[in-house]
Amino acid sequence: MNRLGIEMLTLLGMPPVDYVRLAGELGCVSVSTGLSGLPLAMFGITDFELWPEWSLRDDPPLRRATIAALRDTGVSIGLAEGFRTAPGLDVAEFAGDLDLFAELGAVRINAIGMEPDVGRSHDQLAQLADMAIARGLLFTLEFAPGLVIDSLEKTLAAIAHIGDGRCRVLLDTMHFFRTGGTIEQLAALPPDTIGYVQLADGPDAPPGESYMMDAMFARGVPGQGELPLRELIAALPPDMPVSIEVPRLADLRGGMSPRDHAARAVQAARALGA
Numbered sequence: 422m423n424r425l426g427i428e429m430l431t432l433l434g435m436p437p438v439d440y441v442r443l444a445g446e447l448g449c450v451s452v453s454t455g456l457s458g459l460p461l462a463m464f465g466i467t468d469f470e471l472w473p474e475w476s477l478r479d480d481p482p483l484r485r486a487t488i489a490a491l492r493d494t495g496v497s498i499g500l501a502e503g504f505r506t507a508p509g510l511d512v513a514e515f516a517g518d519l520d521l522f523a524e525l526g527a528v529r530i531n532a533i534g535m536e537p538d539v540g541r542s543h544d545q546l547a548q549l550a551d552m553a554i555a556r557g558l559l560f561t562l563e564f565a566p567g568l569v570i571d572s573l574e575k576t577l578a579a580i581a582h583i584g585d586g587r588c589r590v591l592l593d594t595m596h597f598f599r600t601g602g603t604i605e606q607l608a609a610l611p612p613d614t615i616g617y618v619q620l621a622d623g624p625d626a627p628p629g630e631s632y633m634m635d636a637m638f639a640r641g642v643p644g645q646g647e648l649p650l651r652e653l654i655a656a657l658p659p660d661m662p663v664s665i666e667v668p669r670l671a672d673l674r675g676g677m678s679p680r681d682h683a684a685r686a687v688q689a690a691r692a693l694g695a
Contacts, residue, residue, distance in 0.1 A: 425695050426451030426499045426664035428619055430637065431686060432679050433668055434459030436475045437483065441490040443680060447687045451499030451528070453664060456518055461670075464637060469674055477521060488525060498527040499662055500591075500617060501558070504549060506536035512549040519556050529559035529617065531591050534570030534579065542569065543582035550587045561591035561616045565636070566600060566628040573602060577614070589616025593666065595623050595640060598648045599632075604656055618657065619666040620690055622646030638670035643689045654694045663695045 427444050429435075429452065435443070437454060444452050456477040461470055477484050491497065501522040504515055522530065530553050536542035546562065553560045560583075564576045573590065580588045592607075592615050607615070622641030625648055643650050643665065654663065667686045673679065 422659050423448065423450050424660060424662055425449050425687065425690060426453065426662060427683060427687070428453045428500070428664050428666035429455060429459070429502060430666050430668045432683060433461070433471055433638075433670065433673070435679060436472055437477065437487045438490045441487065441494055441496050443683060444496045445494030447684055449496065449687060451497045451662065451664060453500035453502055453531075454498055455501075455503040456521060464634075466638075466670075469670075471673060471679070477525070478518070484521070484525065491526060498522070498525055499529065499664060500561070501525075501527040501530040504530050504532040506532065506534050506542045506545040506549075508536060508538075510536075510545075512545045512552070515549065516552060519552055519558065523556040523558065527558060529553075529561055531561045531563055531617070533563050533565065533568055534575075535568055537569050543579050546579055546588070547583045550583050554587065559616065560588045562588055563591040563593060563596075565593065565596045567633050572600060573597065573606070580614075586613075590614055591617045591619065593619040593621070594648055594650060594653060595619075595621045595636060595666075598625065599623065599628055601627075604649060604652050607653070608656060615657075615661065618653075618661060618663045620650065620654075620663055620695060621666050622648050622650060638668050640667045640669070642667055642669070642686055643695070644693050645689065651693045663690070665690050665695075 427449050458472055458475050534542050550560045562576050564570050564572055570576055576590050620643050622643050623646045665686045
């Protein structure tokens with residue numbers, strides 16, 4: 422079964438039509454995307470920029486062209502990004518974005534937790550689940566070092582509040598293994614706990630001070646680091662969505678083309694059984 426996708430971060434926000442077409446050319450079945458690009462200046466990188474700014478919110482012709490590219494390639498938006506809980510934010514504000522992702526045919530949305538009030542965070546996530554489900558979208562919740570929801574245990578607690586069958590864990594292999602996760606821990610989870618896997622390699626070491634910048638711009642190509650990715654992939658159900666999240670800013674700065682980078686990552690993931 423072909424279940425392999427490419428995450429938006431791998432290509433650092435490539436404009437959506439070209440991105441979808443490239444995924445199709447490389448034999449991938451899905452992409453992840455937000456509704457706008459990822460200007461590197463947002464992250465303090467001002468001496469290098471790969472792509473012009475774009476917005477699926479503000480550019481209806483671009484939405485139509487993206488829908489056409491998805492249709493023509495058979496690629497789907499496996500993951501819609503940009504959703505979160507945070508102080509002062511009401512997830513009701515995401516209604517318009519959810520409508521746009523439904524129009525684009527997205528399969529699921531993903532959220533992160535940045536609200537320190539646990540009760541409010543859980544209630545907001547439950548509301549966001551309601552909003553997604555009402556539009557025919559699946560819902561996943563991701564944890565990462567540096568967020569308020571920063572562990573598998575906190576993610577499972579939030580999902581218990583959201584309600585059985587209404588949310589699954591998005592498992593980012595870098596976040597999971599580098600915070601001490603194990604294959605045995607995953608094997609002990611009830612079936613259907615995990616709903617989506619983002620695949621990246623790296624050192625088998627606890628997160629350091631540079632972790633978030635590494636996660637954004639310096640992940641390892643699958644199979645070239647120390648994480649047990651082959652064992653993880655072998656343990657997954659055959660229909661589990663697996664998508665490559667391997668940003669390598671240094672390689673792109675150094676002259677590697679985005680296509681060659683994406684092709685390298687796809688080949689490496691396939692070699693591990695993805």
